[in-house]
Amino acid sequence: MRKKIYLDNGATTMMDPKVVEAMQPYFSQKYGNASSNHSLGQEAKIALENSRKIIAKSINAKPQEIIFTSGGTESSNFALKGIAFANKDKGNYIITTKVEHKCVLESCEWLETQGFKVTYLDVDKEGFVNPKDLEKAITDKTILVSIIHGNNEIGTIQDLKQLGNICSKHNIYFHTDACQSYTKTELNVKKHPVDLITLNAHKIHGPKGVGALYIRERTKIMAWQHGGGHEYNLRSGTENIPGIVGFAESVKLALDKKHVTHMTKLRDKLIKGILEIRATRLNGPIRDKRLCNNVNISFNGVEGEAVGGYLDQKGICSSTGSACSELTLEPSYVLMAIGLSHQEANGSLRLTLSRFNTGEEIDYVLKILPGIIKKLRVMSPLGKLIK
Amino acid sequence: MIYSKKTINRFKNPKFAGEIKNADATGEVGNIRCGDIMKIFLKIDKDTIKDIKFQTYGCIAAIAAADAMCELAKGKKIKDALKIKSEDITKKLGVLPAIKIHCSVLGTEALENAIENYKRKKNS
Numbered sequence: 001m002r003k004k005i006y007l008d009n010g011a012t013t014m015m016d017p018k019v020v021e022a023m024q025p026y027f028s029q030k031y032g033n034a035s036s037n038h039s040l041g042q043e044a045k046i047a048l049e050n051s052r053k054i055i056a057k058s059i060n061a062k063p064q065e066i067i068f069t070s071g072g073t074e075s076s077n078f079a080l081k082g083i084a085f086a087n088k089d090k091g092n093y094i095i096t097t098k099v100e101h102k103c104v105l106e107s108c109e110w111l112e113t114q115g116f117k118v119t120y121l122d123v124d125k126e127g128f129v130n131p132k133d134l135e136k137a138i139t140d141k142t143i144l145v146s147i148i149h150g151n152n153e154i155g156t157i158q159d160l161k162q163l164g165n166i167c168s169k170h171n172i173y174f175h176t177d178a179c180q181s182y183t184k185t186e187l188n189v190k191k192h193p194v195d196l197i198t199l200n201a202h203k204i205h206g207p208k209g210v211g212a213l214y215i216r217e218r219t220k221i222m223a224w225q226h227g228g229g230h231e232y233n234l235r236s237g238t239e240n241i242p243g244i245v246g247f248a249e250s251v252k253l254a255l256d257k258k259h260v261t262h263m264t265k266l267r268d269k270l271i272k273g274i275l276e277i278r279a280t281r282l283n284g285p286i287r288d289k290r291l292c293n294n295v296n297i298s299f300n301g302v303e304g305e306a307v308g309g310y311l312d313q314k315g316i317c318s319s320t321g322s323a324c325s326e327l328t329l330e331p332s333y334v335l336m337a338i339g340l341s342h343q344e345a346n347g348s349l350r351l352t353l354s355r356f357n358t359g360e361e362i363d364y365v366l367k368i369l370p371g372i373i374k375k376l377r378v379m380s381p382l383g384k385l386i387k
Numbered sequence: 388m389i390y391s392k393k394t395i396n397r398f399k400n401p402k403f404a405g406e407i408k409n410a411d412a413t414g415e416v417g418n419i420r421c422g423d424i425m426k427i428f429l430k431i432d433k434d435t436i437k438d439i440k441f442q443t444y445g446c447i448a449a450i451a452a453a454d455a456m457c458e459l460a461k462g463k464k465i466k467d468a469l470k471i472k473s474e475d476i477t478k479k480l481g482v483l484p485a486i487k488i489h490c491s492v493l494g495t496e497a498l499e500n501a502i503e504n505y506k507r508k509k510n511s
Contacts, residue, residue, distance in 0.1 A: 303423075305388070305446035309398055324423070324446035325388060327486055379404045379450065381415065381426040381442040 005361045008317045009203070009293060010152050010180060010352035015246070016205040022249035023207065026242035034239050035228065044241045051248035055212055058251050059197065060188045067213045067231045068244050072179040072200035073103040075213040076146075078224045078235070079175045079196040080107040083144045084116055086222040087173070091141030097121045097129055098337040099156075100148050101177055108146075117141075125339050126285040127156030134166050144173045149197075150181030153321060153334040153350060154284030155294030157185055164193030173219065179203050179211075183254035184263070184292050195219050201243070205354070206250030210243035259355040263292040266353050266362050270295050273366035277373055279386045283335060283348060293353040296321075298335075298344040299373050301382040307349050310372040316365055321348040343382070391481030394451040401450055403457035405440045412508060414501025417493055423449050425497040427457075431505055434465050441497070448480075448487035455479040456494035465502050471495055 006014065026047065032040030034048045049063065056063045069075045084094065096108055098120050108118045119137045121129055129147055138145075145167050150157050160176060167174035175196040178187055182199050189197070196219065200211035215221055215234070227236030267290075271282055279300035284290055299307065304320030311318050319325075321332030323346055331345035340348075351365070377383035390398075407428035417424040423445040430438035439461050441453040455476045460468045476491040477483050483491060 301444065303445050303449075306398075306450060309395075309447040313395075313399055322446070324449075329486065379401070379442055380444045381424050382444045383442070 003315070005316045005357075005364060007351040007353060007357070007361075007365070008319050009354040010350065011319060012202050012208065013205045013354050014356060015207060016250060016253055018253060019206055019246045019249045023242040023246040026245050030241075032241075034241060035230070044239075047241055047245050048239050051244045054248040055199070055251055058183070058187075058255060059199075059214060060190045061214055062217065064232065065189075065214055065217060067215060067234050068239060068247075069211045069213055069235060070209055070240070071202070071211040072101070072177065072198050075198040075200070075211050076101070076103040076175075076177055077107050078213055079198060079215075079221075080104065080111065080144065080146060082221040082224050082234075083173050083175070083196070083219075084111050084114075086220045087143040088116075091139075091143045092116045093119070093139050093142040094144045094146070095119045095121060095134065095137050095142060096146045097123060097148065099123050099127055099151055099153075099334045100146065101152055101179070104146055104148070104177055121147075123156075123337055126289070127151050127154050127334070127338050128285070128289075129158055129163060131159075131162050131166055134163060138166070138170050138172065142170070142172050144175060146175040146177070148180075149176045149178040149187070150185065150291045150294075151284070151334065152180045153332055154296045154338065155180075155291035156284050157181060157289055157291060160187075160192040160194055167195075168193045180291060180294075183251065184260060189214065189216065196221075201247035201250055204250045204254045205356075207243050207246040210240055210247045212247070254355075260292050262355055263353045263357075266357055266359065267292060267295055269359070270351060270353075270362050270365065271297075273362070274369060277370050281344065283338065283340065283344075295351040295353075297349050297351075298340065299347045299349065300343070301347070301380045301386050302373060302376040303346050303380075304348050306376055307347075307372060310375070311365075311368070314368050316368070319350045319352075321350065322346040388447075388484055388487070390447055390451075390484070393479070393481040394448065394483065397451040397454045397480065398447045401441075401454040403440050403454050403461075404442070404450070406442055407438055407440050412501045412505035414497045414499070414504055416496045416500055417445070423490060423493055425449065425453055425493045427453075427497040427501040429501050429505060431465065436460050436463055436465060436468055441494075445490065445493075446487075448483055448490040449493060451480055452476050452483070452491040452494045453497075456491075456498060460498055465505070469499060469502060471498065 032044040034044040197214035202208040283296040304322035305324040323331040335345040410428040473491040
């Protein structure tokens with residue numbers, strides 16, 4: 001069987017074999033509990049703290065500002081609920097956007113049932129938040145702003161500095177979900193005025209089930225998981241040492257700038273090639289305002305799940321924002337938020353790259369795809385309308 | 388979404404995809420919102436479906452269901468073709484994910500619509 005061409009790295013990534021190797025000793029040899037005083041426990045503790053240092057350094061933070069969690073979803077839940085409940089004496093208003101990951105949106109919706117008020121900001125046709133809209137939405141009761149850094153569907157990279165400065169000016173906590181952007185574009189807490197950052201491992205060739213929340217020193221946040229007082233009393237539970245070691249290793253390997261250059265080159269080749277097919281459009285921004293690994297294209301007259309189905313038959317893994325692929329039978333809310341019609345959203349295809357993809361793989365996709373679109377357009381009652 | 392082998396095979400190589408020039412009747416149902424539009428073309432002789440083809444703007448299930456429906460309808464008297472139920476279509480596909488059942492309903496609805504149009508044309 002032909003090797004798979006994996007272009008769904010926005011969903012998850014292959015673990016780098018070097019990460020697996022780094023984790024290996026922590027399963028059956030160095031299996032101690034980092035809270036134990038004996039040598040095995042101390043070994044685990046050292047591994048934990050070394051990993052914390054690596055992740056802190058990658059965003060220019062202090063080690064004690066990194067809290068390990070079970071992943072992006074937990075980090076965002078912790079950030080939103082922890083800040084909301086710890087600061088409710090100051091106010092009960094939260095601002096977020098219409099293009100957040102579900103873990104932020106659902107946390108906000110739950111907070112609304114707990115007496116908090118949430119404003120969901122619109123975005124422009126490329127997915128950007130207008131700083132003026134943010135400024136306008138702020139009230140004297142606003143305690144938290146949460147805006148995704150790199151959008152998981154259309155790759156839009158928000159200007160953290162500009163948005164963060166507005167929050168700082170009003171003395172409001174600023175959280176960003178950086179699961180997709182981490183190691184792919186600069187994230188530096190000395191430069192970016194962000195108070196909380198959601199990070200995770202499995203989008204950067206690390207293991208699933210481990211992530212972190214950066215919490216700037218002196219941030220008032222409430223613990224959400226109680227127990228033995230682990231992670232500076234902010235997140236109890238015996239630390240997932242193999243996962244954390246793997247996370248740190250994946251960060252070390254991902255930080256090489258040449259990976260970003262490589263993915264950007266493949267991304268632009270893919271975009272250029274696909275846009276040669278008639279009646280297609282790119283969703284999201286271009287060049288350095290777009291995640292280096294994200295391609296999102298809408299094809300007129302065809303439905304995205306069917307495109308993905310034929311690509312899968314050829315060993316190519318992709319995803320779509322079509323209603324057909326959703327349990328709700330509603331198209332992607334991100335694509336709708338940037339103003340796409342139902343037909344455009346239903347005809348969308350997302351291809352997300354990793355450093356392991358090659359130019360040959362992209363050539364193969366570009367060879368296969370036009371035929372698939374043609375076949376589906378012949379099969380579609382809307383196909384004739386395409387000039 | 389997990390599809391049966393039968394569904395995937397039909398999706399891969401649908402036998403009835405395309406259009407019939409000079410069709411005796413056509414039928415169209417669905418809407419762009421949920422991403423499914425189904426169009427049926429019929430060639431009818433002595434109240435028997437001699438040829439049938441479909442076009443669909445839709446997902447894997449919609450394409451496979453339309454193809455299965457066409458196979459069931461071809462060669463049938465129109466009064467018998469109207470008895471094809473969405474369950475007959477899903478049976479031909481093995482199983483369909485629960486939220487995709489409406490795709491098989493779309494197939495029978497498009498056929499009904501085409502036959503109605505045929506009758507109207509004949510009587511006018």
